[in-house]
Structure formats: structure tokens, C-alpha cells
Amino acid sequence: MSKLKIAVQKSGRLHDDSMKILKDVGISIDNGRDQLKASAKNFPLEVFYLRNGDIPQYLRDGIVDAAIIGENVLIEKGQDIPIIEKLGFSSCRLSLAVPKNIQFKSLKDLQGKRIATSYPNTVQAFLNKNQIKANLHIINGSVEITPNIGLADAIVDIVSSGSTLFKNNLKEVDVLLQSEAVLAESPLISNESKNILNKLKFRFQSVLKGRQNKYVLLNAPNNKIPDIIEILPGMKSPTILPLAEAGWSSLHSVINKNDFWQIIDKLKAQGAEGILVCPIENMVI
Ligand SMILES: Nc1ncnc2c1ncn2[C@@H]1O[C@H](COP(=O)(O)OP(=O)(O)OP(=O)(O)O)[C@@H](O)[C@H]1O
Ligand SMILES: O=P(O)(O)OC[C@H]1O[C@H](OP(=O)(O)OP(=O)(O)O)[C@H](O)[C@@H]1O
Ligand SMILES: [Mg+2]
Numbered sequence: 001m002s003k004l005k006i007a008v009q010k011s012g013r014l015h016d017d018s019m020k021i022l023k024d025v026g027i028s029i030d031n032g033r034d035q036l037k038a039s040a041k042n043f044p045l046e047v048f049y050l051r052n053g054d055i056p057q058y059l060r061d062g063i064v065d066a067a068i069i070g071e072n073v074l075i076e077k078g079q080d081i082p083i084i085e086k087l088g089f090s091s092c093r094l095s096l097a098v099p100k101n102i103q104f105k106s107l108k109d110l111q112g113k114r115i116a117t118s119y120p121n122t123v124q125a126f127l128n129k130n131q132i133k134a135n136l137h138i139i140n141g142s143v144e145i146t147p148n149i150g151l152a153d154a155i156v157d158i159v160s161s162g163s164t165l166f167k168n169n170l171k172e173v174d175v176l177l178q179s180e181a182v183l184a185e186s187p188l189i190s191n192e193s194k195n196i197l198n199k200l201k202f203r204f205q206s207v208l209k210g211r212q213n214k215y216v217l218l219n220a221p222n223n224k225i226p227d228i229i230e231i232l233p234g235m236k237s238p239t240i241l242p243l244a245e246a247g248w249s250s251l252h253s254v255i256n257k258n259d260f261w262q263i264i265d266k267l268k269a270q271g272a273e274g275i276l277v278c279p280i281e282n283m284v285i
Contacts, residue, residue, distance in 0.1 A: 025203035062188030116152035
């Protein structure tokens with residue numbers, strides 16, 4: 001039986017979360033950290049550990065069938081490569097930054113200036129769109145240091161918490177794009193591999209939905225149940241079970257983790273007690 005070949009970053013920001021989502025979908029991988037290739041024990045999958053920036057070419061050439069990769073890298077080097085699922089981790093943005101003490105009024109201030117970046121294609125497209133001519137200085141890392149050592153007037157690099165910009169006395173003045181880890185597919189994938197990839201995608205989706213939601217159990221007096229149901233819509237509708245104590249019920253439901261605190265406050269205000277909140281491993285809808 002053939003195996004799906006999937007690329008994962010060998011080491012770096014994406015590695016741990018990529019391995020975690022594979023583990024969370026129940027795939028167990030024989031993992032020697034120095035191995036460049038490893039097979040799953042219980043799923044037709046072979047993992048290739050590669051450099052992030054090399055992955056678009058491997059996908060394009062059909063050397064791998066799929067990859068977990070930063071969306072920003074596909075925008076830079078793999079616009080021809082389809083994204084089939086966003087994976088919700090490694091969220092960051094690609095931003096333009098300049099020294100803090102510089103007065104930056106508009107993008108026109110970049111005219112004729114030097115911009116350091118590891119993302120030349122993305123930056124050039126951004127400059128073209130804004131009709132700006134600037135000189136790109138392409139480097140692979142530590143981009144934020146370049147204005148301080150006189151190598152560049154501005155930078156375009158990944159920002160997440162903003163602490164690297166802060167430490168280097170830079171300020172963010174524009175955002176070129178938002179990014180997160182994605183599941184990408186080779187344009188040359190075979191039908192057989194595509195079937196396996198669809199199964200993997202389905203498992204990813206159920207784990208991602210689970211991560212997005214929480215399972216809530218609570219006790220409430222029966223006369224409060226209609227009001228509480230209004231707050232707790234659930235997947236279809238909440239489960240209601242009678243408690244041993246007369247006049248009380250237990251309600252079970254699923255809530256989006258983003259609405260979580262707001263909903264809990266409302267539940268308490270409606271007389272809910274003994275509220276338990278549990279993580280969800282998988283949600284298959
Ligand atoms: N500070 C950050 N916070 C969140 N996500 C990030 C951050 N920096 C980078 N990323 C995301 O993680 C991906 C991998 O980043 P990382 O710096 O580990 O690799 P790289 O230097 O681009 O590549 P390589 O594998 O060749 O070392 C990036 O493409 C981006 O999508
Ligand atoms: O906004 P922050 O949370 O500070 O994150 C941004 C930094 O993270 C990434 O670098 P990384 O640490 O991956 O090092 P690298 O430049 O060697 O890739 C990115 O290139 C920025 O430098
Ligand atoms: Mg990096």
C-alpha cells in the first residue's frame with residue numbers, strides 16, 4: 001500500500017506544533033530527531049524533515065505530496081501550491097518596520113531607501129503595488145539588527161509578540177500579510193495519495209474543531225433552564241439530565257473557546273452552579 005509523503009520543518013518554529021497535531025490525530029511516528037525521514041506506525045504516512053524555505057520546491061516537484069508549512073513561505077515562494085487547510089498555530093504577520101526615532105509619514109518615505117528582508121518576492125510585490133522603488137537587501141535571519149548597524153533604513157520581517165522589534169528599537173509601520181501554519185498539497189499528488197491526504201485532513205479538522213471548543217457541564221435549577229439554554233446553544237441543543245436532587249438538572253454543552261469567559265459570567269448570573277469546563281480532543285460533526 002502506498003504512503004502519503006508529508007514534509008514537516010526539521011527544526012524551528014513549526015516543528016513542535018506540527019509533530020503535536022500529527023500526534024493529536026492519533027498518528028504515532030518512529031522519531032529519531034536526526035532522522036530526515038520517518039514512518040508512521042499506524043497510518044500510511046512518511047514524514048520528511050526539511051528546511052521551511054525548501055518545502056515549496058519539494059511540493060512543486062512532487063517529491064512530497066503534502067506539507068505543514070508557514071503560509072508566508074508559500075506566499076513568498078509557492079503561490080502555485082494549493083493550501084487545503086489552515087492549522088491555527090504559528091500565527092504571525094509580515095510587517096514593515098523602521099527605527100523608532102524616524103518620522104514615518106507614508107510608504108512614500110521608502111522611496112530610494114534600503115529595505116532588509118528574507119522575503120524579497122513579497123516585499124517587491126508590495127513595493128510595486130504602492131509604486132515605490134527601493135533597494136532590497138536580502139538576508140536569511142536576524143533582519144531586525146540591520147538598521148542598527150547601518151545596513152538598512154527599514155526592514156520587512158515576521159512579527160509575533162513584537163518583542164524583537166522592541167528590543168532593536170524598531171516600530172511597526174505597516175502589515176504586508178497575516179500568516180499561520182497550513183496544510184499544503186503538491187500540484188502533482190496522485191489519486192491514491194490524495195485519498196490518504198483527505199483522511200488526514202478530516203482528522204486535522206476534527207482536532208482543530210476540538211481545540212476551538214470546550215465541553216461545559218453545569219447544574220441549574222429547573223426553572224432557570226430555558227434562560228440557560230438561550231446562553232448555551234450547543235452543537236444541536238444542550239443535553240439535559242435530571243439530578244438526584246429534585247428540581248435540579250445537569251446541562252452539558254459545547255462552547256467556542258473565544259466566547260468562553262463571557263458565557264461563564266452569564267451562566268453564573270442565571271444561577272448555574274458546579275460549572276465544569278473540559279478540553280475536547282476531537283469533534284466529528
Ligand atoms: N515569532 C514567530 N511567531 C510565530 N510564528 C513564527 C514566528 N517566526 C516565524 N514564524 C512562523 O514559523 C515559520 C518557521 O519559522 P522559522 O524561523 O523556524 O523558520 P525559517 O528560519 O523561516 O526556516 P528554516 O526551516 O529554513 O530554518 C515561519 O515561516 C512563520 O510562518
Ligand atoms: O515578534 P516576536 O515574537 O519577537 O517574533 C519575531 C521574530 O521571530 C522570528 O525569528 P526567529 O526567532 O524564528 O529567529 P530567526 O530570525 O533566526 O529565524 C522572526 O524572524 C522575528 O525575528
Ligand atoms: Mg525565523
